[in-house]
Amino acid sequence: MIEDIRKGNRLALSRVLSQVESGSTAGSDLLEQLFPLTGHAHKIGITGPPGAGKSTLVNALITSLRQLPADPQVAVIAVDPTSPYSGGAILGDRVRMLDLQSDPKVFIRSMASRGALGGLALQTEAFSQVFDAAGYDFVLIETVGAGQSEVDIVNLAHTTIVVDVPGLGDDIQSIKAGILEIADILIINKADHPGADQTLRNLRTMVEMGYQFSQSAKHRLQSPPSQPASQPAPTTAWKPPILKTIAVDSSGIEALRSAILKHAKWLKQTGEWERKDERNIRATLARQISNLLFSNWQSQVDPALMETTIQTVIDRKKSPQDAIRSLLAL
């Protein structure tokens, strides 16, 4: 299987992704075998409000990346929300990504969030590892569109692109400060719509404030004791560029591609690439351990006890805190 995907067998790659997504033991065995082969791909997150043009932008970006002299392989993981009512999903990102769908060096996979919060699915990171191990140079990850809470992508991606659109008024930002903070590159897409320059000015002010803060914070927090000596803090902060694009006709995409490549260079020069990897591994381990502990507990807890305990909490005879103590048998 692993040999096959390294050789470019697309059916094998697709099947491995399905195994991994199902959470089967076979899937996790495959991930374990693949892991030593990972660590090369540049993982790029694309996030922003619903309908901002993320998929259209990804489509244009794949085309642009494919024109690089290195002839890179590009994978896309496109996450769309699962319906909380039926557990089903309509995955529609692909509709916007038809330009390169028969390019043998491009692989696009849609993924349903399956109830996970934070804009990604439980196995999105695992998918990125599979593509990485299969030799893909770039892995683009489109999050669920929400505009404020998809912060999980920062733990996963080397470069996070936040997409905003003009036209939501002068005072009310269409994207919230929390998501602005995670941007390595800010895009104002649909720059053909009125108000793009106003949005640009607003975002620039917000970013300047953030940049000044991170600069002064760095001066005050010179080499904190917890910082390992082998990984000094970056000497120059990254100032997120703000770019206008019209994804439907690819204008501004070349500037976006340059910004991505420049960011990769900065990450590597400053040691931030390794630090991101470290943060990602910490976050992943913590998340997987907590999932594992939870499912172990869930498989052991007596369902009858669970039900009676819940009922006593509903009746206000027990506090939730007390219920937790008895369910965990502390």
Add this chain to the structure above:
Amino acid sequence: MPNKKIRVLIAKPGLDGHDRGAKVIARALRDAGMEVIYTGLRQTPEMIAEAALQEDVDVVGLSILSGAHNALVPQVINKLKANGQDNVFVFLGGIIPETDIPQLLEQGVRKVYGPGTSTVQVSEDICAAVAER
């Protein structure tokens, strides 16, 4: 906790410009708990088979109103097979003359649904076929 959902590709080959039927069936299958990859209008057989491959779907639903089914459907099925996806449940929806149906079934289409078919029927057929494999 293995969690395998039924994955369905809904595609609209050919040149006619209506995808209302395709969208209705996509939504119905979503409501039946399936993951539906919707690929939009004017897909060539190559594009459909390539998307089915990358998405590792269990089911491909083709919506054809243009009357080009006799030309398009065998091409899609042959491409799926050439890619190693012989086990995919292919169904067809749209306006298909009765007389064409036997030939389509022989070519590997599993079900043909005319206008007015209940979407519940479609999702039941899919569940039964996937469970059988």
